[in-house]
């Protein structure tokens with residue numbers, strides 16, 4: 001377990017001490033005291049989207065004295081009143097405005113991919129927070145596939161460490177990639193985790209419990225996990241991390257304004273510089289002036305917003321002179337394999353994220369594919385599990401019989417590093433939303449390497465479950481974790497933002513969410529997105545100090 | 557074995573199926589937080605007028621949903637009403653396939669096509685066909701690449717997503733499958749495979765009364781029989 005200094009964490013981010021103790025999960029007094037800015041007033045930074053990237057950036061900048069307004073299209077959640085301990089009742093957590101999916105392998109969005117509201121998709125993310133491996137930053141050089149990042153693992157490492165302390169991450173010492181410890185020790189295992197470990201042990205595969213963004217032990221005023229298994233429905237307990245409780249409270253305490261239920265419809269650019277954002281709140285349009293704009297609306301909405309913000313100066317959309325916006329959107333192949341055990345498993349107990357195995361993460365020269373995959377426990381609740389069964393083609397009596405057997409099944413999931421492809425992209429569809437704006441069309445097709453990886457991952461999961469004693473295994477092919485679409489690159493011909501997440505085209509416009517990832521590794525992305533946003537905040541602070549043109553004057 | 561009949565009043569399961577005898581997840585509702593309890597209880601309020609489907613569409617849709625879910629005997633989960641409500645509220649999954657219309661329109665159209673197929677093949681509307689006839693039509697959609705100009709698998713995805721999301725949201729199905737349901741603020745304390753919370757109910761008989769392979773084989777045979785001996 002890594003030694004941490006509570007004082008140092010609080011000096012960086014006091015959020016965990018700003019959530020209330022006692023019977024409420026929301027600090028209403030803090031929300032009531034929030035500073036408010038006039039739209040006509042020019043703030044230092046307008047942040048579009050208050051999820052993993054936007055929430056982290058807002059907190060870091062507010063603490064440094066920047067005047068920040070963070071917009072979110074969705075509500076500012078109260079876990080007590082707004083969230084339920086129920087699958088179907090959690091539908092409102094997802095981004096369900098219309099979107100079109102296409103390509104050879106269309107990717108389901110909504111509940112499977114993106115969230116809406118303060119906290120972003122992390123409100124209903126599972127909670128795994130592994131780091132990327134050092135190799136992820138150089139896949140082109142090392143393996144001849146994917147892309148090299150304009151930064152290295154070492155550039156991000158200090159930010160990984162800080163964010164891990166702030167979430168905080170709990171888990172066993174990590175043997176893969178850059179080996180490291182976690183600030184909190186591993187949680188006790190649930191039934192699904194025990195089965196994974198049993199199977200992996202029989203095959204001689206290393207596993208590690210965690211890393212999950214759920215404190216194990218005291219951390220500020222956050223409550224302890226009650227092992228109720230509804231992490232993907234929003235944690236009513238305030239145990240599982242999301243920016244709603246890990247970064248937004250501290251941001252508000254330091255003068256940031258959160259403007260919920262406010263959908264940004266345009267980043268306004270005049271004479272080559274961003275001047276603010278147009279947004280719709282309660283049916284009315286407003287304009288917020290800002291010296292710097294940071295877009296963090298997720299890999300679908302971020303490219304869409306840039307494309308919608310076209311001007312005569314940028315006729316094909318902002319920052320799109322080289323046809324890069326919306327390209328190289330990635331999803332991890334995420335097949336899940338279920339195994340049938342004669343004993344009762346009852347996988348719905350304990351958080352779905354429990355145990356990981358990254359033994360197959362790196363390129364294995366003996367294989368006919370590059371890069372690799374990770375394996376983790378996933379523990380679908382009944383509705384999600386029914387998709388697993390119908391994916392086998394079962395319906396009627398057979399579907400019912402499989403479902404009736406729910407307590408006997410354990411499920412593993414893998415994350416396969418599917419490679420970036422220029423033709424996997426977000427464009428504007430002809431269909432329009434309720435505001436008359438074209439919706440996003442996300443086209444996706446798998447490559448050959450991807451399909452091989454997916455097969456390999458499936459057979460390893462089947463082996464593990466069989467080694468644990470499964471008498472039958474069934475697999476569903478699916479995708480998880482959309483990233484890319486405005487990737488970070490060395491120059492404007494190969495990406496949208498530079499190593500500091502500043503767009504090449506507009507010097508005071510940034511992209512600070514998962515869209516900037518050039519490759520995706522086999523790790524869940526949220527920690528990396530938060531680390532990148534925290535790093536971008538340091539860059540903004542430094543440029544503000546040095547008085548670089550167009551940077552916030554008030555923070556100088 | 558698809559299960560003996562339960563005493564309905566005590567712990568209802570769809571069609572009285574299931575092996576967790578006496579397990580009634582709603583008996584736990586006093587231990588749930590009030591917001592969740594209200595959402596789940598609201599779902600069980602059965603008397604809902606149709607708001608989205610016309611009565612003709614509703615008949616076809618009910619037949620389709622009950623067939624796909626084998627939702628036959630009493631008590632019957634009001635799946636049609638749940639799907640109707642969802643479509644009325646426009647509560648989509650947040651995406652549609654490029655080669656499919658928006659969900660509401662896709663439902664209306666595919667129900668019409670089902671009826672058309674039934675008239676052509678069996679001379680009567682889908683809702684008044686026998687279960688076996690309906691099953692053959694529906695299996696045809698699952699197996700087809702293109703069905704009335706729509707990709708069969710995308711139609712299938714639409715139907716099963718809506719059907720299962722409604723059915724497995726209903727507490728009677730939780731009773732049937734032994735799922736613990738909402739678990740806040742109580743949570744779980746007993747986390748080992750094979751162990752149960754004091755309020756969870758064991759399957760009838762031993763932990764695993766009849767071999768799984770027998771049970772699923774029996775269900776498969778029943779299903780195939782419906783499809784007219786299809787292998």
Ligand SMILES: Cc1cc2nc3c(=O)[nH]c(=O)nc-3n(C[C@H](O)[C@H](O)[C@H](O)COP(=O)(O)OP(=O)(O)OC[C@H]3O[C@@H](n4cnc5c(N)ncnc54)[C@H](O)[C@@H]3O)c2cc1C
Pocket residue numbers: 048049050051052053054071072073074111112113114115116117118119120121122124125126127128129232262263264265296297298299301302305353481482512513514515524525526527529
């Ligand atoms: C079911 C599920 C499980 C997951 N599990 C994991 C996991 O275990 N580990 C992990 O690392 N990751 C996981 N993820 C993925 C992770 O949550 C996302 O990758 C991450 O949150 C993305 O961060 P982001 O900043 O790009 O966007 P988000 O966190 O989605 O934030 C974007 C925000 O922007 C807002 N927004 C969008 N457009 C606008 C606009 N025009 N105006 C105003 N606001 C706007 C949205 O409402 C949203 O709140 C999971 C995701 C899902 C769906």
Ligand code: SF4
Pocket residue numbers: 214224225226227228229230231232234235236237238239240350351352
């Ligand atoms: S299992 Fe723990 S972390 Fe997950 S939702 Fe429940 S209390 Fe929160």
